[in-house]
Amino acid sequence: MRERLIIPVRWVDIGVTVSTGTLSKLELENEQVLFIFNMHTGSSPYTHEFVTNVQDPQLLSSFVSAMSTFMGEVTGEIQKQWKTVYGSDTTLLVETVEWCIAVLAVKRETAEARSKLRRVASEFVDIFEPMKNALYFEGGVFNEFDDFVRDVFLGNRISGRTLLLTESKNIDSKPTFLLPSISYKIQKIAELAKKNLSLEEMVSYIDSTKKELKELVSLAVWNRALCPIFVPEDRDILSLSLNAASELFERGNPLNLSVTTIRLLALLDGKKTLSELTKKLDILENSITFKELGRLINLGYVEKIPQERRLLLVNECIISRLIRSCIRSIGEKKTSSLFESAIREGIPNHPWTSRIQMTADGAAKVILEKDMTPVDLDEMFIALEFAIERIIQGLSDEIGHISASLVLPRIKERCQKEWSRRL
Incomplete structure (x- = not known):
């Protein structure tokens, strides 16, 4: 006798009944096509189409090559990162690494997409450096690399x-x-x-x-x-993508999102986990909100924070715990002086240090912008590392080198343990 499959009723909005027809009619792919071409040979050895026959990779590579050459002649140097609008609804994200140019065509620009493109481009150069002058490739030379690209784009989704x-x-x-x-x-x-x-x-x-x-x-x-x-998990940390707010919160709610979803979108800050936010709003597991969030992630309105931003959160935790430890050891006044000295010393070579602030409750926070690129986030990470190092040096002068040297390893271990569960 054939076993009957009993399926539970799912995705029922609790308390608010709003049709999601408008959102559900939109195509669910933000990424369109990824390709990498060799600046030396002009060939495009690797291509992956996320959607079928939307953009012609050969046509796009010719367009990007011409644009890159033009900008190089105008500015006198090769542009490492840039973007351009292509057609009516496509943005080309471009990443230049040494001898290759990687291009990702998207409907909406996201920091997550830019971060993943950079990882793919860097890996391609590292792997295929010995073959950079080859005019063509045979066999399954790209099979392993394709698995890597697949993991980059889908592994955390x-x-x-x-x-x-x-x-x-x-x-x-x-x-x-x-x-x-x-x-x-x-x-x-x-x-x-x-x-x-x-x-x-x-x-x-x-x-x-x-x-x-x-x-x-x-x-x-x-x-x-x-x-x-891509329905997100409880531990995911989400944020709105660049310029998404104007559409998500547009008068009249043209995307027809549920009231609960809109309230949740307003809370996304790129720091708190999804479970922390859903508990505030008492959103149940089977709420339609989760499915709507998934569709918004697919469409590029909402994104999981990129790898560079995740590393920043760990360092923000470290400097916050370090400041609290300093306050306990040498008092608030001396700690504030150490912090201000570290920031002033860091600004000339690491201007992003100026975006690190000491809070009233004896911690620290980093002021970030929506349009920060992966390179900007890397620079912010370096600025945090510099500030942490200088605060430890100042603490050593107050309590001795041996005592101060024991503080940072313990704090790093705690923060890495805390954030490993979330990230």
Whole structure:
């Protein structure tokens, strides 16, 4: 007798019933196409299309090459990072690393997309440096690199809450995989996806672990066999992308978001976890808000904070705990003097140091901007490292080198342990 599959009713908005028709009609892909081309040879050895036949990589590479050459002639130097509008609704993010240019076409610019593009470009140069003068490549030379790119773009997005769609104009009707067993398992996942099951709920119906299931879904999404909705997890830290607020909070609510979702969007600060924010609003696990957030992540309105910003949060924790430790050891007045001295000393070579502030409750905070690039965030990280080092030096003068040298390792261990659970 065939076992009947009993599916729970999911994604019911509690207390507020608002149609999400407008949002659900939008295409769910922000990233369009990624390609890397060699400035020496003019070839584009690596390309990945996130969507089907939206942008022609060869046409885009010619356009970017011409733009890069023009800007180089005007400014007298190669531009490392830039962007340009292409067509009516596409932005090209461009990252130049040594002899190659990496380009990501997106509908909306996000810091997360820029960060991932930089990681991909840097890895490409490191791996293929010996082949930079090659005119063409044969065989599966890019297979391992493609797995790396897939992990960069999907690894932190696919979670137990991820939902999958089997009907989308972006889905390839005949995707190919290396093994028939992979195709069979992905077909089974597609059948479960039609039941509106999350990945977490699929585990009990598939002979795979959660980790194996995530890898299968990653392969399916990368090869456009399935379309995901990246519903975030409780530990995710989210923020609004650049210029997203004007559309998300537009009068009349044209995206038709639920009231609870709009209230949650207003709280996203790039520092607190999703669970911390949902508890404030008493949002239940099966609220439609989670699915709406997933769609907004897909569309680029909401983003998970990039790697560079995550590192900043750890360092912000370290300098805050360090200041509190100093206050306990030498008092608030001397600590304030140490802090101000560190900031003044840092500003000439590390101007971002000026964005570090001591708070009234004896901690520290970093003032960040929405449009900060990964390079800006790196510079902010270096500025924090400098300030921490100078405060420790000042503390050594007050309590002795040996005592001061014991403070920072303990603080780093606590902060790394605290943030490892969130990040």
